[in-house]
Amino acid sequence: MATTTNVFGAYNAHQDESKQAQWRADKWMIGGTLLMGTGVLGIFGLPLFFYGLWLQMQAAKAGLSVRPLIVTLIGYLVIIDSSLNSLGWAMDLFANHSLINRVLTSGWGAVFDGGYFWHYNELKMGPYTIGGAGAPGEKAWEISLILACFCPRLAAAIGLLQMKRWGQQWLIVTCWMGLIVWIGYNLNMTFYADVRYANITFPVWGWWIYDIFYITPFLALPYLHTVNREIFTD
């Protein structure tokens, strides 16, 4: 009896230590991600994130039960990717007359994607000025993807980081949405290629070099489908 108690006692202690180590690492990574999600402050968030990542790797080396590194990377990258997309598009939707938006968003448009430069802030819905990008279809993509793709994907990533089964499942669902996003969005740009790319600084190839790093869903899906799903709890 005493031996059994000791065994469980050791197990519980290991679980507690693992949990604490994971949370300690996560605190740094969450802090870093809050900064990285703002875009411009990301450079200050990256070292905090790396420190948290290093803490997690040290805990794993010490034999504690922490998240697999790849799950941590997927979770936080999805949060950053969703935040940056949502932030940029929310600025274009709601803060389109602010100075920073007229320099950053429409300036980015002049260099990489004319959809954010051409007749910027002229879009209307009936008598109401909507402003922001006026390229055909762009506003519909912004609203639908923030609501139906990036917000659910962000929530799913939090569930994944908590090693919940619903997190894994919803990340699979929202990452598959990424297929429609990339094909639909790029075809829309292609059909209006003159609006998007005529007379801008780095047409087409510039957009691809800048945006290819948002390819997150296609790096997450092969893992999410091949990982032993028993590691995620119901």
Next chain:
Amino acid sequence: MKNTSENNLPVGTTEHFSNMHKWLQRGLFVCLVVLVLEASLSLPGLLIWFGWPTLTITEVCDELMKVRWSDDKAVCLVPHPLYGANEGEGRTNGPAATAQDEWGIQPRPLYKRINFRDLVKFRDDRLAREAAAATATQ
């Protein structure tokens, strides 16, 4: 033997997919770092490209608007008046329209391309034009 090697793999990764998971992890790491640096450096990078610090941020906004509507008179109002007319009012349509486009089902903008520090050059050219015009009218 197989069990031994699987024990060295991360939890949830089987031997069969270990190589794929390793490369995915590398790709994810690269994406995360580049995405963050890119998002962080976009604003300062674009400002430098356009002409800051020679031009102030408001002047950059101003010059961008002049290019967009091909109109020397376009001004970047800071702050833009709440419920004010949009900046393209009268510049896109109407008798005094200045914006250059080939209109059609798929319009084609004909504004000037902005290369490195071009906004400084555009501003200097415009000031020279205005000075010449002022001299001519005297």
